[in-house]
Amino acid sequence: MFKHSYASDPTLGDRVFDLLEQTFPGVGQARDNGVRFGATWESVSTPYVHREGSRVLAHVGLMAMPLEVAGRPAVVGGVHGVATDPSARRRGLFRGLIEELLADTAERFPTLMLTTLHREYFEPFGFRVVPESIFRTRVSPRVGMPTARSLDLADPTDRALMHRLLAARAPVSSVLGVGAEKACWAFYEYRSPIRYLPELDLAVIAVRRERTLALYDVVGSTIPPLERILAGLGESVDQVVAYFSPDRLAAEFAAEPHDLEGGPESLEPGERDFVFMVRGPFAAAGRPLMLPRPARC
Numbered sequence: 001m002f003k004h005s006y007a008s009d010p011t012l013g014d015r016v017f018d019l020l021e022q023t024f025p026g027v028g029q030a031r032d033n034g035v036r037f038g039a040t041w042e043s044v045s046t047p048y049v050h051r052e053g054s055r056v057l058a059h060v061g062l063m064a065m066p067l068e069v070a071g072r073p074a075v076v077g078g079v080h081g082v083a084t085d086p087s088a089r090r091r092g093l094f095r096g097l098i099e100e101l102l103a104d105t106a107e108r109f110p111t112l113m114l115t116t117l118h119r120e121y122f123e124p125f126g127f128r129v130v131p132e133s134i135f136r137t138r139v140s141p142r143v144g145m146p147t148a149r150s151l152d153l154a155d156p157t158d159r160a161l162m163h164r165l166l167a168a169r170a171p172v173s174s175v176l177g178v179g180a181e182k183a184c185w186a187f188y189e190y191r192s193p194i195r196y197l198p199e200l201d202l203a204v205i206a207v208r209r210e211r212t213l214a215l216y217d218v219v220g221s222t223i224p225p226l227e228r229i230l231a232g233l234g235e236s237v238d239q240v241v242a243y244f245s246p247d248r249l250a251a252e253f254a255a256e257p258h259d260l261e262g263g264p265e266s267l268e269p270g271e272r273d274f275v276f277m278v279r280g281p282f283a284a285a286g287r288p289l290m291l292p293r294p295a296r297c
């Protein structure tokens with residue numbers, strides 16, 4: 001039995017992150033994001049670990065990720081934090097953990113997903129790459145006054161506002177969107193620039209690069225048309241690139257293949273080269289899509 005629980009072993013989180021930090025430097029800060037936001041990794045992740053004494057030599061994590069996939073709600077098993085200590089690799093530790101996870105989840109999660117730099121580690125276990133796209137549209141520069149204000153999640157009032165929006169969020173896409181989930185969101189987005197549009201009761205995560213606005217997340221109980229989001233943000237840009245399927249944004253976007261292997265519009269440094277993989281049924285296969293960033297745990 002490799003399956004453990006953070007609830008029954010309060011020291012396990014630190015020991016798992018000792019392993020993860022040496023494999024993915026900086027991941028401890030992302031864990032801290034969840035603590036600050038009040039939605040911790042340990043509250044949602046089930047750890048499969050191989051231990052030697054008090055040390056964790058190998059880890060595979062699992063969390064339930066609420067998605068909308070091809071127009072239907074679906075809870076998918078998200079596999080994350082896959083690592084074996086360098087001194088213990090190629091001895092079958094990862095195999096033991098992932099095989100137990102696959103057996104455990106066969107009924108609960110018909111579909112599993114992950115993002116990885118190394119598809120070859122997961123293909124032998126039935127995962128397949130789902131090609132991703134980014135979505136581009138030309139827009140007219142704004143002239144009006146922006147209504148948006150920056151959210152500061154260190155401030156309890158802004159943090160409560162963000163919790164409220166996430167709890168009631170509509171998935172940003174009906175092709176592939178994320179539902180009401182907080183821990184993975186905080187892991188990724190706690191330090192992102194977040195703007196709040198009061199007239200739409202909406203939080204937007206977007207980064208301007210020269211005349212292009214990269215749009216990563218839109219959090220609200222309904223997804224308004226792009227025009228209204230841009231009016232609230234007041235950004236003077238010529239084009240918008242959405243890093244999620246923009247079917248709810250009521251604008252004409254063109255999909256461009258995006259394998260995340262570099263390119264001018266690639267995601268932030270550190271996210272490049274990650275591919276999206278699924279195992280089991282995936283109704284959105286074949287459609288232009290991208291797994292939204294706050295689900296890429």
Ligand SMILES: CC(C)(COP(=O)(O)OP(=O)(O)OC[C@H]1O[C@@H](n2cnc3c(N)ncnc32)[C@H](O)[C@@H]1OP(=O)(O)O)[C@@H](O)C(=O)NCCC(=O)NCCS
Pocket residue numbers: 023058082083084085088089090091092093094095096115116117118120121122124
């Ligand atoms: C990926 C990783 C967890 C594998 O751990 P491991 O305990 O050494 O893996 P195992 O010995 O159990 O190997 C199981 C199977 O995984 C695949 N695999 C593991 N390492 C591999 C490698 N370097 N190249 C190709 N396939 C590999 C093989 O199919 C292997 O079966 P085989 O040994 O019969 O060929 C480890 O290399 C690691 O921590 N890498 C750095 C972090 C990482 O890349 N994580 C992946 C998510 S981004």
